[in-house]
Amino acid sequence: MDLDERKEKILKAIIANYMKTGEPVGSRTISKIPDLNLSSATIRNEMSDLEDMGYIIQPYTSAGRIPSDKGYRYYVDEVLRDKELEFSGFKTQMLEKVDKLEHVLKHLAKILASNTNYATLIAGPTTNKTKIKFIQVSKMEEEKLLVVTVFGGNIIRNNIIDVRRTLDDDELLNVNLLLNTTLNGYSIDDISLAMITQMKEKAGDLKEVIHILISEIASAFKDATADMQIYTSGTTNIFKYPELSDGEMASKLIDTFEEKEKLKKIFDEADSNSAIQVYIGEESPIQNMKDCSIITANYELGQGIKGTIGIVGPKRMDYEKVLRTIKECVTQLDDSHGKKDT
Amino acid sequence: MDLDERKEKILKAIIANYMKTGEPVGSRTISKIPDLNLSSATIRNEMSDLEDMGYIIQPYTSAGRIPSDKGYRYYVDEVLRDKELEFSGFKTQMLEKVDKLEHVLKHLAKILASNTNYATLIAGPTTNKTKIKFIQVSKMEEEKLLVVTVFGGNIIRNNIIDVRRTLDDDELLNVNLLLNTTLNGYSIDDISLAMITQMKEKAGDLKEVIHILISEIASAFKDATADMQIYTSGTTNIFKYPELSDGEMASKLIDTFEEKEKLKKIFDEADSNSAIQVYIGEESPIQNMKDCSIITANYELGQGIKGTIGIVGPKRMDYEKVLRTIKECVTQLDDSHGKKDT
């Protein structure tokens, strides 16, 4: 099943060439490569073998070959595997000057898009795994409480909750104290039944209120992706690749980028394993992106603040560059934010 | 400068026909209309006149005519002016079930897009003209205060402000009391110098803190458009209109829709006059939309909650339908929300 050295060289050459031009690659083109000094006829035989093995495809008889999904997969897995993914020359301009996390991510998406020439999406951190820093409950209207939750990284979420009961100032103070002392430093996911019963015990009269508050808050954040923010940029980069920009295709892709809900699927999968993930063609978790490749990577800012970066491009995307860039990017996010978030 | 009845009929017919087909309209097509019983030759003469007057354009010699911007303008101003814009059959499905304003608007954008077949954008309310309902200042870290401002319609904004000083609990209580009693019921724009000095006088020791808080809050909301939320939907509808969907054009349009900042220009203009606004072709405030028509309308949910709805389509869009729909939509927004926002 393995390829001998020559076949690999040829496959590599085909992929490299097709990445640049987007056109099927012929045997003559390969035969001109000085490294492997072979005639086009020999190349043809080898290419025929490669096609039988499923690494390349002939779009129609007597055309050149283009890499198949399997071909790309081989390239990514075998060829890029032990390559040193060194500094990418990725420009970090201004990344540190912005402060709000939301802005940082938006900006980063733009930078990534313009650096790679592919479409970029960034998922903001999900709150349910981020540590709670501070909770403030206040009375907004007679029976309505405003709950402000501050998570690590100063991510703030608001909930208006209807407790069917009026609280006086003392009670409010108690609730605040109780919630803060108990939940501080834990994430939503961390909240255990034990903690809740413990709070209820201490709550006395306020048992009921605490119950409503906790369950409402929990259900608001329950669904990991429910309040996930997704920032996209460079959608129109797809027009740079003819294979993606004909009407039908482009329309579907852009639609997917507009409907952020659909994009969540990508991040759902990415969550499970922490490494960089490469989806090629049919492997894509999103139906509409079956003709694209998607590369995702998880970033982490400490304090349980985790999110995902994704880049979407044609199957002939420059995997090496994107992998380098995205890796660098994740590293930088880590560093740059680590500094200021004490 | 006015058109006689026959010319108007012909112009109308040309526009109506072009709206449907998107193809240049010839004299023979018009001559077949039973209403005005004329031969194609007569129509030709009239069309020649209309062209001289600038209402229609001939894309190339010996092609049919298409309406010019001026032609559309005449149609919108004169023909649609006194037409009864009655019930549009606009589906309001589920509009009332959703609760959060943000969700309502997102959803509404989708409904509008699918109803009209054009791209839709909705600007959420700007906070600086909405009445403040409740302010809560709390201590998050030693010198950092968390300010939560609740506006009418339960729009919530958070600010983390660094007052260079520690506040004890009593002081915090004072600040809260002061801010709430003074600012309640006013909008950010309403806050006068007098109010500020008044607060400072009462603040005593906390003068400095109040100063920082007020100026920070004000500057955060200052720029009306800074925190304006824009929801878009149906971007890919433009692919339904060939004149907008060729590479260059489509790319520019979609780019504009992605970069929400650019869209703000539309709403900046819309603010000034409260009526429905129609921009045809070159009249567009956005460079990239010079080949489109844009229709905007302001909605108002009471309590100073105001925003704008916009629909973008080809110049040959169905103005009548869009005007009807958008009008209906604004009315419904008004009603449906008025009910539940006591």
Place this chain on the structure above:
DNA sequence: AGTTAGCACTCCTCATCAGTGAGTGCTAAT
């Protein structure tokens, strides 16, 4: 004088057709 029929002309669109070139597979010679 307004309207219309007729005609020559323009220009787009579409299908056809042959030529070209890049590419392949196969065979036979090296």
Place this chain on the structure above:
DNA sequence: ATTAGCACTCACTGATGAGGAGTGCTAACT
């Protein structure tokens, strides 16, 4: 095992021409 040679395939290009939709103009008609 490699390569040169050859016949064949197929997309792409450009020219050509028919067809059609539409115009403008003129002359005849009411």
